[in-house]
Structure formats: structure tokens, C-alpha cells
Amino acid sequence: MALPSVSGEPAADGSDCVGCGRCCHHPPNTASLLLADEARMGEPLLTRLTVIYDRPPHFRFMKNDGERCAALDLRVPGEYPCGVYAVRPDGCREVEPGSAACLEARRLGHLGTSTGFHRPR
Numbered sequence: 001m002a003l004p005s006v007s008g009e010p011a012a013d014g015s016d017c018v019g020c021g022r023c024c025h026h027p028p029n030t031a032s033l034l035l036a037d038e039a040r041m042g043e044p045l046l047t048r049l050t051v052i053y054d055r056p057p058h059f060r061f062m063k064n065d066g067e068r069c070a071a072l073d074l075r076v077p078g079e080y081p082c083g084v085y086a087v088r089p090d091g092c093r094e095v096e097p098g099s100a101a102c103l104e105a106r107r108l109g110h111l112g113t114s115t116g117f118h119r120p121r
């Protein structure tokens with residue numbers, strides 16, 4: 001189920017992110033991992049929350065649960081904190097609040113194709 005769009009620009013300090021979570025929604029895969037991400041995450045979480053594609057070059061992704069990343073912690077309705085925040089992939093860290101990718105995600109209700117991940121200074 002796609003999320004509705006969110007209006008307005010989020011606070012630069014990320015304080016609106018838990019109530020938004022749109023950039024953690026993107027089917028069929030939300031976030032990919034490189035070697036540094038795998039080392040940071042560690043084997044138990046890699047086994048539980050990631051998947052390696054069958055086809056070359058065998059990229060590893062966070063598992064998706066439908067349209068969202070399976071690492072989202074959805075225990076509180078309407079809140080979308082990352083369940084692996086301290087060890088989340090670098091790609092997730094690049095989506096800064098107020099960046100082009102963030103604003104597109106808020107408009108679409110899920111991560112889109114924007115390549116502008118960093119907030120304009």
C-alpha cells in the first residue's frame with residue numbers, strides 16, 4: 001500500500017523523518033549495500049534483513065516487505081523509524097532531509113529516481 005504524499009519541506013535536522021519515512025519505501029528494493037555496509041551491519045542482520053540477487057553482479061539489497069524496507073520499525077502506527085539506524089547503509093545516509101531525493105519521496109510517497117541526495121547549501 002503506497003503512502004500518501006507529505007506536503008512541505010522537512011526540518012533540516014531530521015526531526016520530521018520518523019513521521020515521514022517516505023524514502024524508506026520503494027518497491028521492489030529500497031536500499032542496496034556495498035562491502036563497507038556489509039561489514040558495518042554484521043552477519044546476523046545481513047542474514048535476517050538482506051538478500052543477494054541471483055543474477056550477476058549479485059548485488060545485495062535490504063529485503064523489502066511489500067513496498068517498504070523490511071528494516072523499518074512499524075510498532076508505533078504512523079511512525080517510521082529505521083530499525084537498524086546505527087548500521088544503516090551509506091545509501092540511506094545520503095538522503096538528507098530537504099534534498100531533491102527527499103522532496104521527491106515526500107511528493108510521491110516513496111523514493112523515486114532523483115539523484116540529488118544532498119541538501120543544497
Ligand code: SF4
Nearest residue numbers: 010017020021023102
Ligand atoms: S523523505 Fe525526507 S523527510 Fe522523509 S524520511 Fe526521508 S529524508 Fe526524512
Ligand code: SF4
Nearest residue numbers: 024069071072082092
Ligand atoms: S535500512 Fe533503514 S534507513 Fe535504510 S531504507 Fe531501510 S529502514 Fe530506511
